[in-house]
Amino acid sequence: MTKKGLILLLTILMMMGTVLPVFAQGAAEATAPAKEIELRWASIWVGADSKAGPVAAIVEEFNAANAGKIKVVIEPQPDYNAYEQKVRTSLAAGIAPADIFTIKLNPTTAEFYNSNLLMDFSKVFTGSWKSSFEAGSVNQSTIGGKLKSLPFETAILPMWYNMDILAKVGVTKVPQTVDEFWSLMDKLKAAGITATSQMTGDTNAWTSMIWFSHFAVSLGGPDVWSKPFTDPAFVQAAEYIKRMIVNYSTADAIGLGAGGSGGHFLAGRTAVFSNGPWYAGRADLAATPFFKNITIAGLPGFGSTSNYMISRIQANICAAASKDAAREAAIVKFLQFLTSPEKVKSIAQPSGAMFAVKTDAKPANHLQVQFTQLANSVAVSAPDFEAAMGAEATKEFTQQLSALALGKITAQEFTKLVALKINQD
Amino acid sequence: MPRLLFLLPVLVLFIGFFIYPFLFTLGTSLTRWRGIGSMQFNGLKNYTRLLADPTFRLAMKNNLIWALAQGFIQVPLAALVAMILLRQPKGWQTLRTVYFLPNVISTVAIAMMWTALYNVQYGFINEVLVKFFKREPINFLGNPDFALGAVIFQAVIYIGYFMIVILAAGMNIPRELYEAAEIDGASVFQQERYITIPMLRGTLVTTVTLAMAYGIRHFEATYLMTQGGPMHSTTTMGIDLYDKMDALRYSDASTEGVLLIIFGSVMIVVIRKIFGKSDPMSEMAQ
Numbered sequence: 001m002t003k004k005g006l007i008l009l010l011t012i013l014m015m016m017g018t019v020l021p022v023f024a025q026g027a028a029e030a031t032a033p034a035k036e037i038e039l040r041w042a043s044i045w046v047g048a049d050s051k052a053g054p055v056a057a058i059v060e061e062f063n064a065a066n067a068g069k070i071k072v073v074i075e076p077q078p079d080y081n082a083y084e085q086k087v088r089t090s091l092a093a094g095i096a097p098a099d100i101f102t103i104k105l106n107p108t109t110a111e112f113y114n115s116n117l118l119m120d121f122s123k124v125f126t127g128s129w130k131s132s133f134e135a136g137s138v139n140q141s142t143i144g145g146k147l148k149s150l151p152f153e154t155a156i157l158p159m160w161y162n163m164d165i166l167a168k169v170g171v172t173k174v175p176q177t178v179d180e181f182w183s184l185m186d187k188l189k190a191a192g193i194t195a196t197s198q199m200t201g202d203t204n205a206w207t208s209m210i211w212f213s214h215f216a217v218s219l220g221g222p223d224v225w226s227k228p229f230t231d232p233a234f235v236q237a238a239e240y241i242k243r244m245i246v247n248y249s250t251a252d253a254i255g256l257g258a259g260g261s262g263g264h265f266l267a268g269r270t271a272v273f274s275n276g277p278w279y280a281g282r283a284d285l286a287a288t289p290f291f292k293n294i295t296i297a298g299l300p301g302f303g304s305t306s307n308y309m310i311s312r313i314q315a316n317i318c319a320a321a322s323k324d325a326a327r328e329a330a331i332v333k334f335l336q337f338l339t340s341p342e343k344v345k346s347i348a349q350p351s352g353a354m355f356a357v358k359t360d361a362k363p364a365n366h367l368q369v370q371f372t373q374l375a376n377s378v379a380v381s382a383p384d385f386e387a388a389m390g391a392e393a394t395k396e397f398t399q400q401l402s403a404l405a406l407g408k409i410t411a412q413e414f415t416k417l418v419a420l421k422i423n424q425d
Numbered sequence: 426m427p428r429l430l431f432l433l434p435v436l437v438l439f440i441g442f443f444i445y446p447f448l449f450t451l452g453t454s455l456t457r458w459r460g461i462g463s464m465q466f467n468g469l470k471n472y473t474r475l476l477a478d479p480t481f482r483l484a485m486k487n488n489l490i491w492a493l494a495q496g497f498i499q500v501p502l503a504a505l506v507a508m509i510l511l512r513q514p515k516g517w518q519t520l521r522t523v524y525f526l527p528n529v530i531s532t533v534a535i536a537m538m539w540t541a542l543y544n545v546q547y548g549f550i551n552e553v554l555v556k557f558f559k560r561e562p563i564n565f566l567g568n569p570d571f572a573l574g575a576v577i578f579q580a581v582i583y584i585g586y587f588m589i590v591i592l593a594a595g596m597n598i599p600r601e602l603y604e605a606a607e608i609d610g611a612s613v614f615q616q617e618r619y620i621t622i623p624m625l626r627g628t629l630v631t632t633v634t635l636a637m638a639y640g641i642r643h644f645e646a647t648y649l650m651t652q653g654g655p656m657h658s659t660t661t662m663g664i665d666l667y668d669k670m671d672a673l674r675y676s677d678a679s680t681e682g683v684l685l686i687i688f689g690s691v692m693i694v695v696i697r698k699i700f701g702k703s704d705p706m707s708e709m710a711q
Binding site for chain 2 (some may be wrong): 085088090091108109111112114116200201202203204250251252253254256336390391392397398400402403406408
């Protein structure tokens with residue numbers, strides 16, 4: 001090849017180097033037609049998700065009403081873990097993952113609030129729009145005076161009691177006192193029935209983490225997460241969760257994932273289970289012979305706090321900041337539409353999901369009814385461990401929970417080891 | 426100049442997708458950065474903190490165990506099977522395909538299958554242990570005393586890839602050498618010991634190096650089966666790094682990435698030193 005040829009090749013490569021980042025950086029801007037503003041929504045409510053249908057209908061309705069002006073395009077994100085990775089890496093690379101996207105707001109993801117890529121809703125989130133949201137959820141989503149994500153899907157995390165199994169040991173109502181609770185556990189064990197579906201696997205030991213959160217909040221009060229993790233409330237909660245895993249759970253609890261934990265309950269192998277309202281809409285649950293005899297309730301007060309519930313904001317909605325005022329206005333217009341009580345009701349009713357927006361939705365099945373009643377009846381609610389402590393502490397919690405259950409470490413050592421990750425700079 | 430031009434596309438890709446990310450990672454490892462906002466220079470503090478972290482040290486040890494298991498259990502197994510197949514016993518071509526088959530199945534599917542096999546309540550392995558050996562079931566993936574061994578076992582038994590490499594090299598050994606040895610009265614064992622192994626030495630060094638490199642960077646199967654647990658007993662540097670990224674500790678993750686590259690490089694240098702002249706890469710370099 002001649003020198004001219006070499007220069008030509010290098011020029012082409014340099015041009016490609018210049019052009020490619022344009023595609024990578026601003027897909028939103030690059031794809032937006034001159035007249036119509038196209039908004040990309042990286043949505044997790046797609047595929048088999050119980051909210052997928054109503055959400056798609058809302059988008060369709062919005063697009064029809066704003067034809068030629070704004071068009072919302074759903075980018076399906078069916079794998080939540082992969083989606084979370086996408087959000088993290090995109091923001092780290094200085095790119096918003098989409099015009100609209102969701103996060104699970106916790107101490108780890110609160111870091112996103114330091115990003116200029118996220119729109120701050122605090123100036124536009126006023127009046128009737130603001131008052132249609134539950135104030136507590138809005139407060140939880142406001143950090144340093146900024147509202148860079150809108151609280152949307154919420155959840156309470158109670159216990160699920162298979163009353164058919166409880167009836168086998170002569171128990172007809174959920175335990176109201178700690179003595180009744182241990183008595184139930186012992187009766188089930190004596191009858192050869194596995195009482196609960198515990199687990200120490202996955203990245204958050206999900207169902208056991210919920211149990212632990214119940215114990216901790218009851219023992220230490222709703223503000224327990226602000227205490228040092230070596231506080232006696234956590235040590236005692238650790239003792240309780242160990243007892244549950246060792247004495248009253250399936251043999252495979254250590255190392256088991258959420259699929260296995262839920263699978264035991266669905267198969268009728270365990271009597272008590274813990275999970276959020278989204279589980280109530282499952283077709284495989286509805287197909288179980290005990291579906292109609294599931295009672296949703298809390299645990300009795302193991303400490304001084306009773307009539308409490310563990311809750312979390314399951315999904316916060318974020319939007320990409322833009323220098324284009326019209327684009328930001330379009331985002332706000334769509335989010336106001338999506339979060340209007342009428343639209344939220346249309347999602348809540350068939351799916352049974354709970355939301356930070358106040359609606360008069362009437363849940364579809366008896367479990368969803370129980371969820372709503374329970375959420376409205378408790379005196380106080382507090383977040384679960386993961387929501388309160390973030391990703392890294394939760395992973396350490398999971399790792400050390402196995403050690404605790406196997407007797408490799410004491411409850412005090414467990415809390416100290418987890419505390420190291422919480423206090424890590 | 427034309428020779429350089431042939432190298433240019435690869436060089437551009439190498440710079441863009443290895444040199445630049447490596448330098449970025451190296452730079453990030455010297456900062457405090459959580460993926461958002463500006464980076465603050467932090468000197469070598471990340472390195473000192475990471476080297477004092479018990480989880481990291483355990484991960485490094487596990488990586489070494491993985492590398493040794495893949496290099497010195499998986500490759501010898503593959504070599505043994507390859508040497509048997511080189512003798513072309515009846516049905517050897519079918520066996521060759523059968524041994525290689527797991528290599529075309531996704532790691533995810535294999536990991537899921539082994540998770541089920543190892544299950545303490547319903548797994549086939551425990552069923553055999555209980556029914557035929559009258560033993561208590563073992564929570565292979567839930568017990569830190571067994572978990573690492575269980576995860577390594579499900580990986581090293583799939584010898585197909587290295588077996589094919591060794592088999593291909595073995596096919597090139599002149600048959601006359603074996604015929605001559607047979608005339609001289611050499612037994613099968615002696616033929617393998619004095620002809621096959623020396624002739625395959627270069628290939629074996631390459632496969633051991635490759636296998637150990639795979640071991641050093643191991644991630645997928647363990648993450649799918651145990652997420653590094655229980656008690657971090659199966660954590661590798663890759664998993665620890667991933668967890669740090671998950672917690673938005675990008676500078677710590679970068680530090681671990683740099684140490685992982687250094688660890689891998691040192692290991693490769695050591696292998697080349699140990700095997701000396703047999704290493705085809707060394708021969709090419711001379």
